[in-house]
Amino acid sequence: MNKEIYILGVGHNTSVYIDLAEACGYEIKGLYHYNGDRTGDIEHGYRVLGSFDDLFSLPSLVGMNLALSQGDNAIRSQLFDKILQKGGRVPSLIHPTAQVSRFAQLGNGVVIHINTVVHPDVIIGDNSVLSYNVSISHSTTIGNHCYIAFGAMIGAYVTIADFAFIGIGANIISGKVDTIGYNAYVGAGALVTHSVEKNTVVAGAPARIIRVKS
Ligand SMILES: CC(C)(COP(=O)(O)OP(=O)(O)OC[C@H]1O[C@@H](n2cnc3c(N)ncnc32)[C@H](O)[C@@H]1OP(=O)(O)O)[C@@H](O)C(=O)NCCC(=O)NCCS
Incomplete structure (x- = not known):
């Protein structure tokens, strides 16, 4: 190889x-x-x-x-x-300290940094990045071209749509949040207790809408 x-x-x-x-x-x-x-x-x-x-x-x-x-x-x-x-390849890069379940499914070009944990039955789409010390609980789906910043914790059974950005240390709560929408932006430290619509910026604890992207 x-x-x-x-x-x-x-x-x-x-x-x-x-x-x-x-x-x-x-x-x-x-x-x-x-x-x-x-x-x-x-x-x-x-x-x-x-x-x-x-x-x-x-x-x-x-x-x-x-x-x-x-x-x-x-x-x-x-x-x-x-x-x-152009025929090139973007390989997945998974840091050796990351713990990725054998039951997780990763797309192409997925990046997983130091000490991140990915539980069973998680699906991660192409070209998405999980920074360091991120936790993704079981049965959650992350779309293509997403970015999950360091220290974020994503609960179980959440669907994060393509192009979503989750800020540093955000918490997305299992059972309360079904979806983080397409191109949505979750601010640093947010405590997300409801689903977030597409193109919407939320922040705070509990998270509230700051603005909707044009
Ligand atoms: C949420 C965020 C996108 C808002 O940025 P912005 O649109 O430029 O908004 P502003 O900084 O003008 O702030 C607007 C208001 O929201 C508040 N606010 C901004 N970010 C906040 C946050 N993360 N949590 C709580 N409140 C926040 C501000 O204090 C301000 O309130 P005020 O009007 O009462 O003063 C940004 O602050 C943020 O958290 N980005 C995440 C950065 C990150 O995690 N990067 C990862 C790098 S690896």
Whole structure:
């Protein structure tokens, strides 16, 4: 199996993905930045090989593993789709300290950071990220291109739709919450006691609507 990988994104999250890729046994061949400003720089010991345009100008990405360090779900999903269109691969990266049930089902390009726990019968869609110290209780479904920030706790039997973002340390309570809607945003530290509609930003304990995204 090819264990060489390139990381997209040179910024505050890059070192986190370097740590993760190394912990998963990958050899990092270099980094790509969103523009050409950093080309040739060395970041945390790895060379910036070029811009995203340089990468996507290659005739094909067949045989290349690429990791996406972007926290923004929309940006990460655009890059994910482009990589697949050009024949590249976004492998799932699961930190060795994460505890993922053998009864969980993971899509492609799922990222699971340090000490996160995923219980049985959880389903996680493509290109979703579970940061560190996240807990996902059994029988919960997480869609595609979601981001679950560190310390969040998601109860059982919850459905989190595509592009949802769950902030740091949020709690989503089993039995009270059925759905976190498409592109919904749950604020840091929220205690979520009701389902959240699509495109809706909630925060607080108990969580209340802050605004609806246009
Ligand atoms: C909820 C959130 C999206 C709101 O951001 P925003 O739309 O810029 O809103 P504002 O900061 O203008 O705050 C609006 C109001 O909500 C309150 N508020 C903001 N975030 C809050 C939160 N997490 N919990 C409780 N209240 C919050 C503010 O105090 C403010 O209240 P006020 O009008 O009485 O002063 C943001 O604060 C948040 O929690 N983001 C999560 C960040 C995160 O977890 N990142 C993960 C990085 S890995």
